Amino acid sequence: xxxxxxxxxxxxxxxxxxxxSNFQAILDSITAYEIALEICAVISNVPDARGIDRAKxxxxxxxxxxxxxxxxxxxxxxxxxxxxxxxxxxYLVLAGFMxxxxxxxxxxxxxxxxxxxxxxxPKYKGLNTHQRVLDKNEKLHGCSVHLxxxxxxxxxxxxxxxxxxxxxxxxxxxxxxVLKVEHMIYKKALNLFITNQITxxxxxxxxxxxxxxxxxxxxxx
Numbered sequence: 190x191x192x193x194x195x196x197x198x199x200x201x202x203x204x205x206x207x208x209x210s211n212f213q214a215i216l217d218s219i220t221a222y223e224i225a226l227e228i229c230a231v232i233s234n235v236p237d238a239r240g241i242d243r244a245k246x247x248x249x250x251x252x253x254x255x256x257x258x259x260x261x262x263x264x265x266x267x268x269x270x271x272x273x274x275x276x277x278x279x280y281l282v283l284a285g286f287m288x289x290x291x292x293x294x295x296x297x298x299x300x301x302x303x304x305x306x307x308x309x310x311p312k313y314k315g316l317n318t319h320q321r322v323l324d325k326n327e328k329l330h331g332c333s334v335h336l337x338x339x340x341x342x343x344x345x346x347x348x349x350x351x352x353x354x355x356x357x358x359x360x361x362x363x364x365x366x367v368l369k370v371e372h373m374i375y376k377k378a379l380n381l382f383i384t385n386q387i388t389x390x391x392x393x394x395x396x397x398x399x400x401x402x403x404x405x406x407x408x409x410x
Contacts, residue, residue: 197225199279199383204232204269204286209240211284211305214372215379216247224380229276232269234288256288266294273298280382283337284375292339301382301389302337305375307367309333309349314342319360319367330354330363332371333404334378336389345395346404347378347387353410370409377405 203212212231218224231244232252244251252272259265265288273281283304295302308318310333322330331351338344350370354363381387386398397403 198227199225200227200229200276201280201282201379202230202232202273202276202278203228203240203244203282203284204234205238205240205284206233206235206287207238207240207285209238209243209284210368211371211375212240212282213243215282215284215376216243218376224376225383226280226379228282229278230272232272234269234286240284262291263293266291270294270297280379281337282379289341290337295337295339303334303347303375303378304337304342304344305332305334305371306342307332307364307371309351310335310342310346319363322354323358323360323363327354330367332367332374334375336395347381348374348403348405348407350374350407350409352408366409370407373409374405374407377407381405 205212216228219226219228228249230250230252231240232254233241234254234256236253236255241251254265254269254272256265259268279300281298281300281302283302290302308322309329309331313321329351331349333349334347335342336344336347350373352366352370382389386401388396
């Protein structure tokens, strides 16, 4: 997986629960020499997640930490963190990971944790964002990459991708268009950190290159 010079490479562990299409998009950007990142391991809380198969295809170490195997959240968090810190990653990347990380987990990891959310935050935090956008007759929708903090979908925004809501849109059509934008902007957000245009300290503080306006906006129509 290491295709860049050692002094430029950053390491990441990916957490996922499903198909792992965002993980695949990031992996594709690595193999295309677009970002200097190494994915050290992929961890899922879902045993049959397709994203695990994607990782195995590329020879990336994989682990299952099934939340249903733990009666208490604190024990699940500990088991998950033990797997993550084994690789001493620079970043933790959530790619469709359907578990909320506890404030204690975030504090102990104490490095950037990235998440991508299918709405233009701070609008529509949580689930079922596409249906909620349609129900409200919104004209604009999209996705956001942000840092994870103890506030659900409330961490500092890095980049947002916007799409127009069309008159004939249903949840499936809208979700498919937003997903394409997700695949585009996640690698851009990671690259801002990899290239030190944005730095991170004290869990949520970002030092921003003055030439960069955060959050970056990408419009796709």
